[in-house]
Amino acid sequence: MKLYRVHSDSGDAFIVAQDQKDNKDRLKTENNEFEIEYVGQGTREGEIILKINGELHRVFLDNGWIILDNAKIFRAERVTELPTQEGQTLDEMIKGKEGEVISPLQGRVVQVRVKEGDAVNKGQPLLSIEAMKSETIVSAPISGLVEKILVKAGQGVKKGDILIVIK
């Protein structure tokens, strides 16, 4: 099994676990699972045929853009393979360890409201991220002690970046 991080063109990051067997791949993402079979080349130049969860889909590549069924587009800026750690469950790999606070969006950190060593309650605001003039407040997913703060005010963050670790 391999683990990948896919960075999209608009700054989103997706963690995808891939299990490859012959032409069939089982893929697991944060909320979903897919079975994708590579069927082969289509009858048109550059056409790739995939079977996603049993349904046929046609893919073309246009200048790095993946175009699915001539309707959906997606661009993977980078696809990087991540090291898999022994003893880590799949859910942990995808969602991050419990207590890792992950940025929900791309933006700029406005204010960090806690210090390392602070005790925080579940739901307590930790920091705010600004994107296009609207502020999003990130709150603590669990109660505990702030072990590490990996960002500071004014820093740009991407979706999926680890911001704070709570223990």
Add this chain to the structure above:
Amino acid sequence: MPPFGRVLVANRGEIAVRVMKAVKEMGMTAIAVYSEADKYALHVKYADEAYYIGPSPALESYLNIPHIIDAAEKAHADAVHPGYGFLSENADFVEAVEKAGMTYIGPSAEVMRKIKDKLDGKRIAQLSGVPIAPGSDGPVESLDEALKLAEKIGYPIMVKAASGGGGVGITKVDTPDQLIDVWERNKRLAKQAFGRADLYIEKAAVNPRHIEFQLIGDKYGNYVVAWERECTIQRRNQKLIEEAPSPAITMEERSRMFEPIYKYGKLINYFTLGTFETVFSDVTREFYFLELNKRLQVEHPITELIFRIDLVKLQIRLAAGEHLPFTQEELNKRARGAAIEFRINAEDPINNFSGSSGFITYYREPTGPGVRMDSGVTEGSWVPPFYDSLVSKLIVYGEDRQYAIQTAMRALDDYKIGGVKTTIPLYKLIMRDPDFQEGRFSTAYISQKVDSMVKKLKEEEEMMASVAVVLQSRGLLRKKVSAPQEQAKPGSGWKNYGIMMQSSPRVMWG
């Protein structure tokens, strides 16, 4: 003869391009203005001439009256079109344009001042016999008075700022405790945002529809109503999808509104285009007046399509003092089919519609039968974070509503924008929703459906990321696709060989 020679469009983006198209068609010179952020914008390139009006923030450029008047004088403009938003309903701007000796394409400053705020509008509505929601007659002085009145008309109620606009300063209140909470805060917010702390209350309609009527008038007291637009699909009081005619009302209900709306126009000597916004209750079958918008609306193209008229050209002609070219009866006969407009916003529906600014790196517009594109961007355009997130509008037309929805599904699939997140994927889901297809919705539609739709959108994104992994791991993602030109190259090149040899210096001198 065109009514003016040179028309300055004091706006940006999609609407500036739309107005300039009408200006060009009428044989006039289209003049644009631009801020620092819009240096390379489409509306600037599309214009015949363009003038710089200041730095990127709207307050220093598109809302800066002296700079825009300077540009208009430098350009020797005869008329100024305000578009929508920005200065389009600003009486001071109208006055400045009139003082500079130019024609303002819209109502006069005098007319605009007659309905300064929402309460003035309500008072005139009452005079002209338009139903208004029960509530206070004027600003409510104190919290005690508000509580008493709320008890009388019954909860839920809306607390509104008298001078608010664009969905700002409106709060729904369900209980007396909530009213106590909201009162002082809204007063302070209204003071900050609009300079006046006046609040008023009215009864909130339960799951209403938002239906607006298009009023057209000339300077001689003639009026017609170009039917209605249904703008019920909204989130946070911002419209997303509009359609004409409304699937919910009958011809009888529609024409019942014509007389009171003419009367409203006559009372304030209104002319050119105005939009009469109402909430419509499916239960009482009544329209309750909200406000009169004194400008061209974002959603004007759907009215244009079902009547096959050009509202912008008409607006320019009426501002120049021409007479209304048709009567209500003639207009009624022109109505055909159904039209739907989609506001393509650079917003991420998955992340609570947060704005998504950036460069548009992939852009394919839909074309073909029944499709109209009003766009302010193209491939390589920058969507700046300073202004509204509306980048373009997709408008579809069909023989009836069902055909229009079919065209919409096809056109939304054809519309591909990359680089910024847009609302297109969400609209694709809405078009396939049986509740939308059968016209069963209220203004709460988006908030009711958003969770299940966001789940589907997330699944789609994760599916595309998975496809990327599948292609990458098979070496297909970065595979160079041979360009068609290279394939078209002839194999031998025998015809050119001699010419090439002759033109080479080696042959001549060697």
